[in-house]
Amino acid sequence: MKFRASGVIPAALMPFTQDMELDLTTFRSHLRDLASVKGVTGICVNGHASEVMSCTEQEQARILTVALEEVGNALPVIGGVYSESSIVAAQHAKQWQQLGANALLVVPPAAFGKGAQLRPEMVMEHYQRIADACDLPLIIFQYAGAQMMAIQTLTNLADTIPSIKAIKDYCGDPVAHEETVRQLQNSHRKVNVLTAHSSWLLQSLALGCEGILSGAGSTVAALQAELFEAMKDSDLPRAREINERLDIPNKAFYHAPMADQHNRMKEAQVLMGRFPHAVVRPPLMKLSTAEIDGIRAALAKAVMLNH
Numbered sequence: 001m002k003f004r005a006s007g008v009i010p011a012a013l014m015p016f017t018q019d020m021e022l023d024l025t026t027f028r029s030h031l032r033d034l035a036s037v038k039g040v041t042g043i044c045v046n047g048h049a050s051e052v053m054s055c056t057e058q059e060q061a062r063i064l065t066v067a068l069e070e071v072g073n074a075l076p077v078i079g080g081v082y083s084e085s086s087i088v089a090a091q092h093a094k095q096w097q098q099l100g101a102n103a104l105l106v107v108p109p110a111a112f113g114k115g116a117q118l119r120p121e122m123v124m125e126h127y128q129r130i131a132d133a134c135d136l137p138l139i140i141f142q143y144a145g146a147q148m149m150a151i152q153t154l155t156n157l158a159d160t161i162p163s164i165k166a167i168k169d170y171c172g173d174p175v176a177h178e179e180t181v182r183q184l185q186n187s188h189r190k191v192n193v194l195t196a197h198s199s200w201l202l203q204s205l206a207l208g209c210e211g212i213l214s215g216a217g218s219t220v221a222a223l224q225a226e227l228f229e230a231m232k233d234s235d236l237p238r239a240r241e242i243n244e245r246l247d248i249p250n251k252a253f254y255h256a257p258m259a260d261q262h263n264r265m266k267e268a269q270v271l272m273g274r275f276p277h278a279v280v281r282p283p284l285m286k287l288s289t290a291e292i293d294g295i296r297a298a299l300a301k302a303v304m305l306n307h
């Protein structure tokens with residue numbers, strides 16, 4: 001299945017059983033749900049939304065294999081490559097290719113947050129090792145805050161590593177985001193920008209981003225796809241209307257502490273009748289009843305509850 005770095009690519013959640021094991025039955029039905037949404041062009045697993053940091057290497061391999069079995073005939077599957085070690089990340093890249101992944105999302109190691117701006121060679125080495133270990137299209141993951149890479153580092157990556165085809169941009173800064181679109185997507189070496197700015201998608205898509213790769217897609221992929229379509233058609237009134245609808249669940253998912261963003265989406269899946277439980281692995285903690293009630297109210301207001 002050929003990966004095209006465009007359109008709406010949800011990052012799947014990873015359901016766990018009550019004893020915190022992978023719940024692969026629910027995962028399979030989650031993947032089928034996502035694949036059935038009109039406008040979805042791929043599915044990403046083993047990203048932050050899948051709680052990749054708390055899954056073992058064997059579990060990550062299993063998650064990718066199950067995703068490929070379940071939806072790999074219909075859509076490209078993008079596997080997140082995450083390790084604190086560039087050497088291990090490169091081993092994963094090789095293994096994920098052998099398992100059949102169609103592209104890789106390079107999840108930034110925590111070390112980037114302690115010096116990627118001052119020592120961009122860390123970033124270059126991490127990506128180069130991954131690129132050398134496989135032949136798959138790579139997606140840069142630009143993260144907000146301390147992990148954020150300088151625009152010069154992004155253009156150096158694009159110029160040095162031909163297999164880089166896209167960037168998932170979650171820089172959180174509209175000025176930096178616009179510059180990323182300008183310098184990567186609208187330059188001679190075209191690297192598509194897939195926005196992850198789920199809470200300001202309309203503004204982001206107005207810059208011309210070629211797609212959306214977002215954890216919120218796990219839960220609001222249909223609305224994201226409608227918004228994407230409206231923006232492609234330059235139908236601003238329609239886009240504004242969809243944006244208003246998206247704003248309600250987005251406000252319930254994206255607020256401090258941001259560590260809980262996907263935790264909240266899991267609770268939403270339970271409230272929508274899709275997941276049996278919203279179990280997260282520590283250090284993430286179960287949300288309070290008051291917060292779950294707030295998510296329920298938001299979903300009801302957005303007409304996302306069937307009951």
Ligand SMILES: N[C@@H](CC=O)C(=O)O
Nearest residue numbers: 048170196214215216
């Ligand atoms: N909020 C973004 C970035 C997360 O890591 C997303 O979920 O895609």
